[in-house]
Amino acid sequence: MDAPIIKSFRIGGTSRDSAVGSSAVITSINPADGSIAGTVTRATAQDVDDAVAVAWDAFRNKPWRKLRPDQRATTLYEIGRRLLLERESLARLQMQDSGKPMKECLHMVDAAAGHFRYYAAVCETWQNEMTSPRGEYFSMALAEPFGVVACITPWNSPIMNEAQKAAPALAAGNAVLIKPSEETPQLALELVRICYEAGLPEGLITALPGYGEDVGAAMVKHPGVRMVSFTGGTDTGRAIGAIAGQRLIPVGLELGGKSPHIVFEDADIDRAVAGVMSGIFGSAGQSCVAGSRLFVQKSIYKRFMESLVEKTRSLCVGLPDDPGVQMGPLVSKAHRDKVAGYVDIGRQEGGKILVGGDRPTDPRLQNGCFYMPTIIDGLTNRARVCQEEIFGPVLVALPFEDEADVIEQGNDTAFGLAAGMWTGDYARAWRVARELEAGSVWINTYKQSHIATPFGGFKDSGIGREKGLHGLRLYSQVKSVYFGTHEKPMGL
Incomplete structure (x- = not known):
């Protein structure tokens, strides 16, 4: 049997290798069939x-942060172009790492390239602020990089999340360290390679690649x-926030959600069901903004649920490279369990399983981490399955x-990441949208995302905003500069 190929990460142009079979590797398992998707060197x-020392040397001594914005933008555009070339x-590598359907992975590579193109445009068109004078001077507010920033990403959308952080951080002039999830470690290595091939200074x-308790913690404490x-679970976000608070450094935290999805009686039923x-069920529910709590007005509840259950039964659950698949596996057996x-907790609380509630019976899927799309009713909003992120x-x-x-x-939840509603009454939509405690609200649509629109959460769903101009501000600190115009010595 051939020895596995171990992908190495690089620090300052030097590869860090591990011996085959040593504990210093991470093996990514393809959740569709249990095969090995890849093996990477594990960082310490x-x-x-x-890496921090090399990053600071590059930040201080390489020209990146001192380049004109349009010059930095040229490299960012090139990174986006090269992402699309590959x-x-x-997309296939991400499919093997995460189990997401191929068509979804292709979309995520497109989004990653779009992130770099967008922040290239923001970089070269960014205008610092000229503030109003209150004396014999004029003043400016400048956006300055922090220096070295750490970006810790989750497993559910690796290439997209890593680009979403790296693109604005680099555009702002920073040096960037990425800690990808140990479940999906390969895409970050490819992104780094592409960045250097596009001309980013070493x-x-x-x-x-590593685990949160060692590499992630070392980054946050360094x-x-x-x-x-950081993008991930709320408990980990709290731990990172506590360390950052002690260190007095800023954080961006995009955390969990338990999003309400509301259907009013005047909604277009077919569109709302879809x-x-x-x-x-998109991304097999492995999305922070998943509409996991469905609220349907009582007058249409029975009719709506009958249609929803019928269409859910017809969803195609299968291997992610099947062109007709609508839902692939979960990321790992541990997560599936x-x-x-x-779902067992929901049963114990008195919930009724309307559809799903078990693994698929298709023999082709038995080696994978599949779980059928599941709908539960008969519970109150205080049930654990309504309050905890699944x-x-x-x-x-x-x-x-x-x-x-x-x-x-x-609003009766600790989270506040997203919400959605379906209604034909836009005055009602406006009223309800303003009252919902959520960072994103969708009206007659759901789960739309745009790199130019800020994204983040209320309450336990996080701090700060990614995407849009707010995304560049997240990775910048403000410096005020004053130019005196006094004709006489000050104080006279």
């Missing part, structure tokens, strides 16, 4: 020290890291009376 705390191979971006951006299904455990294809349906009732129930 010492590697974090070395679109198919990158040392300005490094991917360090005195040379001036800012941390939107609800896409909102929870966690999702199944929550991060899988599990929808809990609840009837509601009126606007006041659904606003109260929709």
